[in-house]
Amino acid sequence: MPTFGGIVVPTGGAASDGRRTLLDVITELAQPINPSDDRVKALAADAFRSAVRTMNRKGCWPWEHQDEDVAITANNSFSTVASAVKKPLAMHLLSAAGGVRDQKLSYMSYDRFMEVYDQNITSQPTVYTLPNLFETGQVQWWPIPSANDNARFTFYRVTPAPRVESEAVEIPDYAIEAYMACAWYEFLKRLPSAQQPFPIAVALAEWRTAFREISAHVSSPGDRWRLIDVYA
Numbered sequence: 001m002p003t004f005g006g007i008v009v010p011t012g013g014a015a016s017d018g019r020r021t022l023l024d025v026i027t028e029l030a031q032p033i034n035p036s037d038d039r040v041k042a043l044a045a046d047a048f049r050s051a052v053r054t055m056n057r058k059g060c061w062p063w064e065h066q067d068e069d070v071a072i073t074a075n076n077s078f079s080t081v082a083s084a085v086k087k088p089l090a091m092h093l094l095s096a097a098g099g100v101r102d103q104k105l106s107y108m109s110y111d112r113f114m115e116v117y118d119q120n121i122t123s124q125p126t127v128y129t130l131p132n133l134f135e136t137g138q139v140q141w142w143p144i145p146s147a148n149d150n151a152r153f154t155f156y157r158v159t160p161a162p163r164v165e166s167e168a169v170e171i172p173d174y175a176i177e178a179y180m181a182c183a184w185y186e187f188l189k190r191l192p193s194a195q196q197p198f199p200i201a202v203a204l205a206e207w208r209t210a211f212r213e214i215s216a217h218v219s220s221p222g223d224r225w226r227l228i229d230v231y232a
Contacts, residue, residue: 025044051186068152068155069098073148074148080139083157086157091104107128108128113129113140121143122144123146124143125149139153178211181203188200
């Protein structure tokens with residue numbers, strides 16, 4: 001079975017570690033209007049899901065780091081990935097199932113992969129590509145694996161938009177206010193002007209400020225290594 005690791009672990013259930021649920025988010029957005037109105041609550045939920053989708057397309061975020069173990073099957077050029085992948089980071093063959101990374105595989109974009117490689121060679125894989133994860137959720141190997149093996153895939157996942165009110169929001173607490181700022185803007189866009197608790201221009205300005213703040217936080221290097229070429 002695939003195993004998962006990362007900053008935010010998918011739960012699919014109520015938060016048990018202090019993280020907000022979708023119901024918490026809905027209540028916060030709907031409170032100034034009417035938290036008992038099902039229509040207002042539905043608009044609030046839709047606004048937050050829109051905010052999650054917006055942040056997904058805005059970039060790759062540290063809380064989206066994910067590790068997943070992938071089973072490689074002999075004579076099968078494809079393996080299934082359980083998570084929605086936004087951007088690949090690394091793929092390693094493992095010493096055994098659940099073992100340690102002992103051989104890095106190279107990544108190649110699918111169009112180039114199909115141009116370059118003969119698809120009828122069998123051996124230990126050295127290259128992988130992602131044909132279309134949105135549709136198929138698959139990794140393709142080259143060469144075609146000659147034996148069963150195990151790999152570990154590190155990638156940026158797509159942050160899931162919560163669907164059920166009791167579902168935990170899979171975003172860390174220090175980042176969720178940026179999502180909420182976007183959700184407020186999306187919420188006001190959906191409300192009639194007479195019901196808007198404050199001007200939509202204010203919500204837009206707050207969203208832009210929050211996005212700049214979280215972007216600056218993420219882009220600061222911290223302890224990350226940087227190559228300096230003194231001969232360039």
